[in-house]
Amino acid sequence: MSDPIEPPRLGEPYLLTPGPLTTAYATKAAMLRDWGSWDGDFRAMTAEMRARLTAMLGAGGEAYDCVPMQGSGTFAVEAMLGSFVPPGGHALVLANGAYGQRAARALSYLGRRHTLLDKGDYLPPRGVEVSEILSENQDITHVVAIHCETSSGILNPLGEIAEAVARAGRRLLIDAMSSFGAVPIDPEEIRFEALVSSANKCIEGVPGFGFVLARKETLEAAAGNSHSLSLDLHAQWAYMEATGQWRFTPPTHAVAAFLEALRLHEAEGGVTGRGARYAENRDVLVPGMRALGFETLLAERWLSPIITTFFCPADPAFSFARFYEAMKARGFIIYPGKLTEVDSFRLGHIGQVDAQMMRDVVRAVREALEEMGVASAAPPESAMRERARLEA
Numbered sequence: 001m002s003d004p005i006e007p008p009r010l011g012e013p014y015l016l017t018p019g020p021l022t023t024a025y026a027t028k029a030a031m032l033r034d035w036g037s038w039d040g041d042f043r044a045m046t047a048e049m050r051a052r053l054t055a056m057l058g059a060g061g062e063a064y065d066c067v068p069m070q071g072s073g074t075f076a077v078e079a080m081l082g083s084f085v086p087p088g089g090h091a092l093v094l095a096n097g098a099y100g101q102r103a104a105r106a107l108s109y110l111g112r113r114h115t116l117l118d119k120g121d122y123l124p125p126r127g128v129e130v131s132e133i134l135s136e137n138q139d140i141t142h143v144v145a146i147h148c149e150t151s152s153g154i155l156n157p158l159g160e161i162a163e164a165v166a167r168a169g170r171r172l173l174i175d176a177m178s179s180f181g182a183v184p185i186d187p188e189e190i191r192f193e194a195l196v197s198s199a200n201k202c203i204e205g206v207p208g209f210g211f212v213l214a215r216k217e218t219l220e221a222a223a224g225n226s227h228s229l230s231l232d233l234h235a236q237w238a239y240m241e242a243t244g245q246w247r248f249t250p251p252t253h254a255v256a257a258f259l260e261a262l263r264l265h266e267a268e269g270g271v272t273g274r275g276a277r278y279a280e281n282r283d284v285l286v287p288g289m290r291a292l293g294f295e296t297l298l299a300e301r302w303l304s305p306i307i308t309t310f311f312c313p314a315d316p317a318f319s320f321a322r323f324y325e326a327m328k329a330r331g332f333i334i335y336p337g338k339l340t341e342v343d344s345f346r347l348g349h350i351g352q353v354d355a356q357m358m359r360d361v362v363r364a365v366r367e368a369l370e371e372m373g374v375a376s377a378a379p380p381e382s383a384m385r386e387r388a389r390l391e392a
């Protein structure tokens, strides 16, 4: 394994966000030429990318194929839902945050029948709940699960969810946007039809496209399902298989950057190496923040290696807007919270950041609090009471 982190060369702030995120210089530099989308060189790049992504599933990946899709991650989610949930289907959406809610909204737009299990901001959907709903609703054909719900940072228990879905003979679609590449998803252990992720999350590419890893038989059976010309995964797949090309203008530079990012991912030790660095980042950041008085939204066992949500301090001297500017002045772009009930902010620990930088982040947070005159970073008591109540 090589040391993956190099010092920044361009002097821009670090992005402590869940994507776009801080990319390696080599990844940015890979974009400094132009490619013809029709040309054999670019077709070879597309083929290599698809093969590398499928290989990341391990031996069980043989049954899957990779279909890239232009646009941000949401475009690929919508493509997956519209292509694989047929017009007469019925999807159960497991939501515990903004991305689960978004999947349900996409199904509404697509006119696909769906049922929502909404666990709020704090808690994971459990296998037993899924089993219960599926046995009471025999007409549910698909289950949509969010692996890491990036709006809180919770890592949902995909194993028990997949087991419940498989036992009931239904089909699992996974939004693995912010986990794929850093948290293992092995089809020999977790049975699923398709998962979706994007270029600018744990593989550390630049934004521009998403990709779906789907069973070949699922792709074959998806002809005619999609409501949309441009988001039809079956059509994109069939055309790519036949010609090696994307159906419409591909994000050539983003693909070139992504290939470099995939090589760096492999050099770091693949999913295991990448996941270990992100976990170490969290394990330095979270205790450092707690030592300053901050509390995490989630109980220890649900913290992901991707991003962590902290409650805003109750101290009236704290202002998120001032905190943001104070952190930016110290070289770090942070991320607002996305919770419905309490004030929070998020610190991502993915991208080209390592444990040393996490120590620098904690120091910057301490300085920012001093600058604002915040005496204690402790959250409001109501937030901690609510958390305890929901965990009970």
Ligand SMILES: *Cc1c(COP(=O)(O)O)cnc(C)c1O
Residues within 6 Å of the ligand: 018, 019, 072, 073, 074, 075, 077, 099, 146, 148, 149, 150, 175, 176, 177, 178, 198
């Ligand atoms: C990032 C992300 C998405 C996609 O968001 P875009 O802004 O469209 O790229 C979807 N689901 C999850 C869980 C995500 O983290």
